[in-house]
Amino acid sequence: xxxxxxxxxxxxxxxxxxxxxxxxxxxxxxxxxxxxxxxxxxxxxxxxxxxxxxxxxxxxxxxxxxxxxxxxxxxxxxxxxxxxxxxxxxxxxxxxxxxxxxxxxxxxxxxxxxxxxxxxxxxxxxxxxxxxxxxxxxxxxxxxxxxxxxxxxxxxxxxxxxxxxxxxxxxxxxxxxxxxxxxxxxxxxxxxxxxxxxxxxxxxxxxxxxxxxxxxxxxxxxxxxxxxxxxxxxxxxxxxxxxxxxxxxxxxxxxxxxxxxxxxxxxxxxxxxxxxxxxxxxxxxxxxxxxxxxxxxxxxxxxxxxxxxxxxxxxxxxxxxxxxxxxxxxxxxxxxxxxxxxxxxxxxxxxxxxxxxxxxxxxxxxxxxxxxxxxxxxxxxxxxxxxxxxxxxxxxxxxxxxxxxxxxxxxxxxxxxxxxxxxxxx
Amino acid sequence: xxxxxxxxxxxxxxxxxxxxxxxxxxxxxxxxxxxxxxxxxxxxxxxxxxxxxxxxxxxxxxxxxxxxxxxxxxxxxxxxxxxxxxxxxxxxxxxxxxxxxxxxxxxxxxxxxxxxxxxxxxxxxxxxxxxxxxxxxxxxxxxxxxxxxxxxxxxxxxxxxxxxxxxxxxxxxxxxxxxxxxxxxxxxxxxxxxxxxxxxxxxxxxxxxxxxxxxxxxxxxxxxxxxxxxxxxxxxxxxxxxxxxxxxxxxxxxxxxxxxxxxxxxxxxxxxxxxxxxxxxxxxxxxxxxxxxxxxxxxxxxxxxxxxxxxxxxxxxxxxxxxxxxxxxxxxxxxxxxxxxxxxxxxxxxxxxxxxxxxxxxxxxxxxxxxxxxxxxxxxxxxxxxxxxxxxxxxxxxxxxxxxxxxxxxxxxxxxxxxxxxxxxxxxxxxxxxxxxxxxxxxxxxxxxxxxxxxxxxxxxxxxxxxxxxxxxxxxxxxxxxxxxxxxxxxxxxxxxxxxxxxxxxxxxxxxxxxxxxxxxxxxxxxxxxxxxxxxxxxxxxxxxxx
Numbered sequence: 001x002x003x004x005x006x007x008x009x010x011x012x013x014x015x016x017x018x019x020x021x022x023x024x025x026x027x028x029x030x031x032x033x034x035x036x037x038x039x040x041x042x043x044x045x046x047x048x049x050x051x052x053x054x055x056x057x058x059x060x061x062x063x064x065x066x067x068x069x070x071x072x073x074x075x076x077x078x079x080x081x082x083x084x085x086x087x088x089x090x091x092x093x094x095x096x097x098x099x100x101x102x103x104x105x106x107x108x109x110x111x112x113x114x115x116x117x118x119x120x121x122x123x124x125x126x127x128x129x130x131x132x133x134x135x136x137x138x139x140x141x142x143x144x145x146x147x148x149x150x151x152x153x154x155x156x157x158x159x160x161x162x163x164x165x166x167x168x169x170x171x172x173x174x175x176x177x178x179x180x181x182x183x184x185x186x187x188x189x190x191x192x193x194x195x196x197x198x199x200x201x202x203x204x205x206x207x208x209x210x211x212x213x214x215x216x217x218x219x220x221x222x223x224x225x226x227x228x229x230x231x232x233x234x235x236x237x238x239x240x241x242x243x244x245x246x247x248x249x250x251x252x253x254x255x256x257x258x259x260x261x262x263x264x265x266x267x268x269x270x271x272x273x274x275x276x277x278x279x280x281x282x283x284x285x286x287x288x289x290x291x292x293x294x295x296x297x298x299x300x301x302x303x304x305x306x307x308x309x310x311x312x313x314x315x316x317x318x319x320x321x322x323x324x325x326x327x328x329x330x331x332x333x334x335x336x337x338x339x340x341x342x343x344x345x346x347x348x349x350x351x352x353x354x355x356x357x358x359x360x361x362x363x364x365x366x367x368x369x370x371x372x373x374x375x376x377x378x379x380x381x382x383x384x385x386x387x388x389x390x391x392x393x394x395x396x397x398x399x400x401x402x403x404x405x406x407x408x409x410x411x412x413x414x415x416x417x418x419x420x421x422x423x424x425x426x
Numbered sequence: 427x428x429x430x431x432x433x434x435x436x437x438x439x440x441x442x443x444x445x446x447x448x449x450x451x452x453x454x455x456x457x458x459x460x461x462x463x464x465x466x467x468x469x470x471x472x473x474x475x476x477x478x479x480x481x482x483x484x485x486x487x488x489x490x491x492x493x494x495x496x497x498x499x500x501x502x503x504x505x506x507x508x509x510x511x512x513x514x515x516x517x518x519x520x521x522x523x524x525x526x527x528x529x530x531x532x533x534x535x536x537x538x539x540x541x542x543x544x545x546x547x548x549x550x551x552x553x554x555x556x557x558x559x560x561x562x563x564x565x566x567x568x569x570x571x572x573x574x575x576x577x578x579x580x581x582x583x584x585x586x587x588x589x590x591x592x593x594x595x596x597x598x599x600x601x602x603x604x605x606x607x608x609x610x611x612x613x614x615x616x617x618x619x620x621x622x623x624x625x626x627x628x629x630x631x632x633x634x635x636x637x638x639x640x641x642x643x644x645x646x647x648x649x650x651x652x653x654x655x656x657x658x659x660x661x662x663x664x665x666x667x668x669x670x671x672x673x674x675x676x677x678x679x680x681x682x683x684x685x686x687x688x689x690x691x692x693x694x695x696x697x698x699x700x701x702x703x704x705x706x707x708x709x710x711x712x713x714x715x716x717x718x719x720x721x722x723x724x725x726x727x728x729x730x731x732x733x734x735x736x737x738x739x740x741x742x743x744x745x746x747x748x749x750x751x752x753x754x755x756x757x758x759x760x761x762x763x764x765x766x767x768x769x770x771x772x773x774x775x776x777x778x779x780x781x782x783x784x785x786x787x788x789x790x791x792x793x794x795x796x797x798x799x800x801x802x803x804x805x806x807x808x809x810x811x812x813x814x815x816x817x818x819x820x821x822x823x824x825x826x827x828x829x830x831x832x833x834x835x836x837x838x839x840x841x842x843x844x845x846x847x848x849x850x851x852x853x854x855x856x857x858x859x860x861x862x863x864x865x866x867x868x869x870x871x872x873x874x875x876x877x878x879x880x881x882x883x884x885x886x887x888x889x890x891x892x893x894x895x896x897x898x899x900x901x902x903x904x905x906x907x908x909x910x911x912x913x914x915x916x917x918x919x920x921x922x923x924x925x926x927x928x929x930x931x932x933x934x935x936x937x938x939x940x941x942x943x944x945x946x947x948x949x950x951x952x953x954x955x956x957x958x959x960x961x962x963x964x965x966x967x968x969x970x971x972x973x
Contacts, residue, residue, distance in 0.1 A: 129623055153884065165885045167872065175881050188885060189867075190892040201958060202891070208944070208962035216968045219802045221809060224820055228882040228967050235887035 045324050046148045047359055047395045049141055049280040050270060050316075052309065052329035054301075055119065056288030057352075059335035059345055060374070062089050062298040064353035065106045067374040072337035075295055083364050091302040094310030095355075100364040101313055101322065103356045103424050107368020109381025110333060110349040122332050124171065125388035127415050132406060133171035137391065140413060141280045142170075142177045143404070144397055150277025151237040157181040158266045158273075159284035163188060172406050176227060179282065185269045187245035191238060206236070244276040245269070259307040267308040271315055274325060288331055292342035305329075313357055326394050327357040337375045351377045354387065360394025360426055367423045385415025393420040453776055454793040460769040461796045465816040471804040473817035478503045480800055480973070481511060483930040485792065487823065487972045488746060489518040491527040492830035496926035515792055519785060525554035528784070530826055531745060536567075536608055540873045541586050545654075549579030559782035560738055564609050564727035569719040572648070572656040572711075585655035588645040598641045605636055606684060607756035609726060611737030614684060620672040627685070627759040630670055635682025638666035639718035646711050658711030661699050662691060662718050681718040683731060689721045729778045733758060739773035740764075742784065744878075746791050748819030748972075749812050755878070765813040801973040820971040822879060825869035828970070829861050835928045835964060836899040837906035851903055856895055864895050882970075890965045900957040900964075911956045917942035920956075928963040 061067055066078040066089045078087035081099035088096055095102070112121050124134040135143065142154035156179065157166065163183025167175035180188065193202055210229070217225040243249075250268060258264035263285045270281045285305065290297035309329055316322040334352020335345035351370045357363070369378045392399035392414060400419065404411040465472055476484065482502050486494040494502070502514060518524060529550035537546075553563050563580070570581030587601040603615045614622075614633040622628035639662075646658040665678040682688040694715060704712030727734055736758060744750040751764040751773075764770040773787075780786045791797055801818040803810060810817045823831065833839040841847045843858045868889035871877040890896055902908040907927055914920045921941035925933040933941065941959070948955035963969060 164872075165883045167875070167881070167883075175883070180884060188888060190888040192892060194892045194894070194897050196897055201954075205958035205962050206891075208959065209965050211940075212962060212966040212968065216966065220820060220967075220973065221803065221812075221817075224882070224971065225967055228970075231882045231884045231887040234884050235891060238884070238888070239891070 046277070046279075047145065048148065048274055048278070048321070048325040049138075049391075049395070050274060050312065050325060050327045050358075051137060051280065051282045052267075052305075052327075053123070053282055053284050054288045054305065054329065054331035055284060055286045056290075056331055057333045057335045057347055058288050058302070058305075058331045059290070059294065059298055060106070060351070060353040060370075061335070061337065061345075062091055062295070062302055064088055064104050064355055065370055065374060066090075067337075067370075067372070070373050072339065072373055072375070074339070083366070086366060089302065091299060092306040092310075094306045095313075098310050098313045098317075098357075101317055101357050103361040103363065103365045103367070104353060105356070105367045105382060105387075105421060105424065106353045106370060107377040107379070107381050108334070108349075108352045108354055108383075108387075109377050110352075110384050112333070112349060114347070119332055122330070122384050123169075125414050126384050127412065128417070132409075132411065135171040135173045135177060136169040136179075137388070138179055138280045138282050139170040139173055139177040141395070143173050144392075144402065144413065145279055145395070147234075148277045148279050150241075151233070152241060152273075152276060152278045153180045153234050153238065154279040155179045155282070156273055156278045156280070157282045157284065158185050158269055159282075160184060160262055160266075160286055172411075173404070176230060182245070182269065185266045187242070191242055191245065193239055206232070241276060244272050257307075258311045259304055261304040261308070263304050264308040264311075267312045271312050274316070274321055275319065290335070291340065291344040291346055294335070294339070294344045309355075316358070322358045325358045326360065326391060328354065328391065329356070330354040337373060351375060351381065356391075356424070358394075360396070361424055362426050365424050367421060382421055383415070383418060385418035386421055388414035389418055389420040390424060393425055452793075453772075453790045454795075456772060457769060457791070458795045460766050460772070461794075461815050464766060465814045468811075468814060470810060470814050470816045471807065473800045473802055473804050473810075475795065476798050476800045476818070479931040481798060482514060484818075484972055485515060485518055487827055487831070488792075489515075489527055489788075490521060490523040491530060491827050492523075493834050493930050495834070496923070496930075499926060499930055511798070512793070515789070519789060522555075524785075525551050528554040530824065534824060534877050535741070536583055536604075537586065538874050538876060539870050543579070543582045543586065545579035546582035547579070549577070549582075552576070554784070557783060557785055560777075560784055561727045561729075561734070561782040564734070565723040568605065568609070568726065569717070569723035570657060572652065572654075578652075578654070581655070581657060584640075584643075584657060585645055588643075588657075589655075596645070598637060601640050602633060602637045605640075605726075606633075609737060610684060610731070610733035611740055611752065611756055611758035612684060612733065613754075613756040620670045625757070625759050626761060630668060631677055631679050631682065632684035634666055634668050634677070635679045635684060635686075635688065636722065638662070638679060639681040639722045641666075642718055646709065648711070649709060656711055657719075658704065659714050659717055659719060661714050662716060664691065681721050683722060683726045685733065686725060686731065689718070689725070692716055732774070735774040735777045735782075736770060738782070738784075739770055739777055739787075742787055742791065743773065746788065746797055747815060748821040749815075753813075755876075765815075818973070820973045822877075822881065823869075823970060823972055824877065825866045826862075827972075828869055829865035831969070832865070832896075832899070832964065833861065835907065835969070836960070837908075837910065837927070838899050838903070840905075841903075847905060854894075854898060856898065861895060864889065864893060868893070890961075896961075896964075897957075900960055902953050902957075907960060908953065908956050911960075912953055917945050920945065924956075924960060924963060928960065929966075929968055 061072065061074055062076060066076065066087060067073040068076065068078045077090045079090045079093060079096055081088055081096040083099045086099060088099065110122065111126070123136040125137065127134050138155040138157065145154070147154040155169075155177065159181055161183055163181040163186065165178060166181050167178035169179050170177040182188070193199070213225055213229065254268060255265065258268045263283070266283050270283045273281050288301060313322070313327065316325055316327070333347050333349040336348040340346060351374065368382065370376065371378055389399045392402075397413070399414045402413050404413060462472065479499060482494050482499055486492060502510065507513070529547055532550055533547060566577050566580040567583045570584060571577045572581055584601060587604065588596055588598070590596060599615070599618050603613060606612045606614045612628065614628055616622045617628050617630045617633035618637070619630070621630050642662045643657045643659045646656050648654060648656040662681070665680045667676065667678045669676050680688050680691045699715060700712050701715050702713040704710060725731065729735065740750045740752050740755060740758065744755060751766055751770045752758050752762060776790065777787055796815050799818045801820055803817055812819055830839070833842055841851070842856055842861055845857065848855060868886045871881070900908060902912060911920050911923055914923060918938055921933045921938045924941070925931055925937065944955065944959060945952065
């Protein structure tokens with residue numbers, strides 16, 4: 001074993017320092033709300049998930065699996081990372097410094113190469129067709145693990161554009177397991193208590209409503225009452241924690257470190273939500289579809305991602321959350337090694353990469369490889385079903401045993417002919 | 427009617443009940459026979475019949491789209507005449523609100539919140555007002571006539587679906603799928619590329635026979651007098667070829683109603699092809715001599731296509747009973763039998779007999795004991811299988827039903843909807859459009875999602891708790907609910923007015939006592955406290971469903 005210090009251990013993490021100091025000063029004196037919440041969530045040590053969805057396809061060649069100076073390698077160099085001997089694209093200098101915390105699979109080999117099929121197929125884990133619509137990963141976790149002790153909504157989705165309550169993700173699990181979407185990172189409408197009501201008045205009227213519902217439920221079918229109570233309970237918890245969704249109060253230095261970009265700001269909101277105890281946070285970034293002018297496009301996209309992703313990994317590690325949080329960053333497919341006539345790369349499900357980190361995984365591990373030109377995977381590739389098994393395993397769910405019960409129909413939670421990627425599991 | 431004793435032993439019970447059927451003459455009696463025989467055979471006790479209050483609330487929500495006024499409710503309860511329910515139903519069926527409500531329900535069903543269009547809505551409302559048969563409506567929707575002013579609105583079903591969305595291809599498959607779903611109760615989507623994997627009846631040719639007719643039509647924007655979206659059918663000269671992505675098997679078809687016979691494509695000489703040639707300069711679509719849409723519309727929407735009547739039977743049953751005889755509504759096929767096979771046959775036959783008149787079929791359905799059964803579970807039961815219809819289903823209220831009921835209950839309907847009574851009112855003023863917008867945002871499903879089941883959402887919960895318009899309605903204003911309550915002194919009448927206005931029923935003694943205790947606690951701030959009490963009733967499940 002190498003007993004020498006690793007280079008990264010000499011870096012003093014600003015957040016780590018703040019976190020420790022804040023703890024010593026009874027939370028909050030230095031770190032503000034965010035640090036206080038971090039402490040709170042850590043006490044529970046409950047498993048959480050950060051899922052970064054790069055809508056479209058991130059080029060593996062311009063990110064986790066560069067092939068410089070080869071036929072399809074493109075113009076960018078590869079740079080060393082915090083793992084000796086491992087190189088990634090020069091577009092990701094910050095992630096390179098976090099590499100020892102990441103677990104990267106370079107041998108993804110999936111099937112669909114169209115968007116309409118890709119988004120759903122990947123996020124639903126492509127189980128075998130059983131005539132039902134499978135849930136997205138976030139809905140699956142919401143179902144299998146429920147909210148954390150924080151009682152905050154279990155599945156929150158931070159995305160550009162409109163927000164709201166997205167039920168489609170839940171598939172056969174039903175709308176209850178859909179996502180609560182923060183459009184442009186902003187909280188849903190009507191989150192804050194109306195100005196005309198005091199907290200006590202609000203509670204009083206709500207207790208009255210609950211009493212009426214209990215009486216009604218005694219003589220009616222239970223299903224609707226249960227669903228209704230659930231949403232009202234969640235509304236109460238959300239209202240009580242409205243502070244964590246207020247992006248206007250984020251400190252300027254934090255904003256800067258994550259990048260003044262959409263993905264940067266959304267990642268920062270995601271960190272606060274994880275710290276507050278949201279079970280599953282998905283962050284969406286759009287525009288990863290560079291069929292033309294690919295290299296200029298990826299300079300912009302990958303650099304923004306690099307800054308935001310490295311910042312959140314660093315923060316989660318510093319606050320200790322990474323120990324029980326699974327982090328995944330992926331897209332629908334990779335991009336073709338061949339460069340098309342528009343200087344673009346097209347969709348390529350044959351050989352691409354995914355980056356992960358956190359609970360249940362071996363930090364600094366690298367699994368699988370592509371051939372020298374990056375066109376196909378060496379040995380056997382991993383399909384999305386194997387990733388679902390891996391993620392569930394990392395979260396402590398035995399995906400080869402646990403089943404959903406869809407009105408009496410037992411359904412496996414992940415593709416039943418696939419298994420976890422053992423090499424990457426801790 | 428009281429709940430029946432439960433007999434065990436399926437077949438014996440059914441046989442026992444058979445003589446009933448021999449005597450059953452009317453359609454409602456025959457419907458009840460099938461429902462009750464099955465419940466009996468399953469040993470499932472039936473819920474009691476609705477009381478007068480529950481009945482009137484249900485039918486007003488169903489056919490007027492709003493709550494009964496507390497005066498109407500009181501008068502109905504007092505009325506001793508034995509045929510008062512039939513009379514109330516007849517009044518509702520003949521009121522102008524009926525056609526509006528049906529137009530609303532069919533708009534939500536057929537468009538699934540995918541955009542609004544005034545011409546389309548008035549087409550639907552006029553069709554229901556005039557009692558236009560469903561087969562005629564279906565033909566006008568599938569093969570729209572954009573030249574006839576009164577019928578143009580029907581074209582929205584197609585034109586909306588053919589609008590370009592970003593870079594996506596024109597959604598002919600979606601239009602094909604929805605046509606199958608709404609007019610035949612079959613979701614053929616999977617069959618675009620291969621035979622259905624789980625439904626043996628659905629073949630690739632069934633999808634493509636519809637698809638070929640639709641993809642032959644192009645969305646065309648017409649200017650001038652007939653300004654608006656129109657459809658231009660092209661010349662269809664040969665069959666459409668398709669390949670199964672699974673087996674590689676090739677097939678071809680001309681226009682064909684699913685499960686039906688292919689329409690031959692007539693060989694036409696060039697000069698015969700057009701009845702009216704298109705005018706590209708003036709952007710006027712032509713009329714081909716062979717119109718696949720016309721051929722399909724006539725063959726699909728008729729008594730000879732059994733799926734057409736069965737789908738309507740299933741969907742009307744769903745509309746008033748809260749669950750289809752076949753579920754899901756758009757998966758009618760031989761391996762997915764109805765909960766009550768003979769009943770679906772009976773209804774489908776009756777629909778043909780009634781010449782596809784929707785109102786007259788609804789009239790029959792609402793006179794059944796099944797429709798008029800209470801949603802209270804049978805005594806002692808914790809649950810009862812929905813598919814037995816032994817207990818009325820709780821049905822979701824649409825965003826529109828909720829908005830009207832909310833405004834009616836809070837006594838703000840006149841001000842908001844009719845813009846009357848604003849004199850001397852300070853502060854913010856809201857109109858119908860404001861309320862429609864926020865209620866739709868809080869309670870309507872996402873676009874293109876079927877709006878079929880009760881679906882409480884966090885969004886709706888937050889809306890009820892904190893939205894300005896909700897809280898605004900509960901402030902005292904001349905003549906509104908809180909104003910009327912404030913004018914009352916004693917807790918008893920206050921409870922009666924509250925429960926009557928919001929829940930359309932009288933409070934129980936226990937509930938009256940609760941109201942009294944609450945008011946006693948807030949003697950010094952009664953006005954605000956009443957607002958909170960009314961809020962609790964308005965956000966309760968009892969208010970939020972048609973139960």
